[in-house]
Amino acid sequence: MADLILHHHDPSPFGEKIRLCFGLKGLPWDSVQVPMLPPRPLVEPLTGGYRKIPVLQVGADIYCDTRLIARELERRYPQPTLFPQGSEGLAIALAAWSDRSFFDPGAGLSMGLNRSMIPPAIIEDRKDFFNFMDFDRLEDDLPHLFTQFRANLAYVERMLADGRRFVLGDAPSFADIDAYFPVWMARGNIGDAPRLLQPFERLRSWEARMDALPRGLRRDIDGEQALAVARAASPLEPLGVEADDPLRLSAGDAVVVTPDDYGRIPVTGELVTLNVDEVALRLRSAPVDEVIVHFPRLGYRVERCR
Ligand SMILES: N[C@@H](CCC(=O)N[C@@H](CS)C(=O)NCC(=O)O)C(=O)O
Incomplete structure (x- = not known):
């Protein structure tokens, strides 16, 4: 054990x-x-x-x-370490961005695009749980949610703009995990993800490096x-x-x-x-x-x- x-x-x-x-x-x-x-x-x-x-x-x-x-x-x-170069404060503060500003529109897209495939009991449950989502107009809101998600993708692309391999430099860290998990969610849940991610070349190379990391034993x-x-x-x-x-x-x-x-x-x-x-x-x-x-x-x- x-x-x-x-x-x-x-x-x-x-x-x-x-x-x-x-x-x-x-x-x-x-x-x-x-x-x-x-x-x-x-x-x-x-x-x-x-x-x-x-x-x-x-x-x-x-x-x-x-x-x-x-x-x-x-x-x-x-x-x-998860926090190289003394980055704990930075990386945990960055979570305030990725856990909400980046995650929320991704979660809205996941629900809105897939509603017909999600069991109704889960939709009913998540209506109460995700108090930031207006389920009555989720489908109408999809274009807006795409703009919000895409703006965050653009920030990640700029984090990598100087050609660095990971957000803080050569090694992966918690800052990468912050930035990556909504992208991982998009690949799993957003049918249009390949088109959405296409313009972000550095992000896509970094995403492949993140995807290749191990997940422990x-x-x-x-x-x-x-x-x-x-x-x-x-x-x-x-x-x-x-x-x-x-x-x-x-x-x-x-x-x-x-x-x-x-x-x-x-x-x-x-x-x-x-x-x-x-x-x-x-x-x-x-x-x-x-x-x-x-x-x-x-x-x-x-x-x-x-
Ligand atoms: N602030 C929390 C957020 C966790 C969260 O929202 N988890 C989602 C799953 S990704 C959840 O619990 N969804 C409802 C459920 O699975 O019952 C954290 O960082 O752990």
Whole structure:
């Protein structure tokens, strides 16, 4: 059994970010495919209901959101680095661009162009989940979405304008993963992708280099096996709650953590870590006894339970 378990599904673009991180670091990992739709009874006891994927499990510690997962992989396995030349701040900040400005129109195109082929239950579910998409006018909006996606492709082309092999120079890094995953999504979901990408010559060569990168040493396991791993493990000692945090919370408080963008499903638990980068909650539930679920601070609202 590998130490790292990724709960994801193969078509997930955010999942592809983390599969590439495993590849850059040459890590072995176990893959759990989650159903395309909730309920997800084998992952919910680990996450407290956090709705998005991917989720990284290491024993009884659960890491949500690709920004935090990337940082945690770097902390545990520093070499080879995801963040060469001290680029962590830059690359995580760049995710604010690619996870929304670039991803959102790509997700709109994926839904709008393929609606007739997507099972109606998934469309209904994603209507609630993707609160930034107006499903009533998605088809009418396709030309606009193409312009938005294409403008981001043009930015990537310019990132590579001086002939560099990767976004930060000679070696691939998390900055490339940021820029790449919406392109990967477009190739998979947008029938017109070859025509859309055609004008961007440097991007296409770089895309081929990214596509050729490894995705780590993967083994498939099922959700029951992952739950058994959590049950048999104890979480790491939490980092604690900073006293000068603006929210003035204390360790042991019952709090709710909710993404502030889309998929706003709250997770309730006992506060164990609160600092500038991270918030973590202890959850206790029958099938796993005790887990600690970690979220990035950026993009997540933390509130005392009322
Ligand atoms: N900010 C999150 C975004 C993750 C996200 O939006 N994931 C999509 C899949 S690519 C998702 O959860 N979709 C709904 C679902 O699969 O239930 C991250 O970086 O991990």
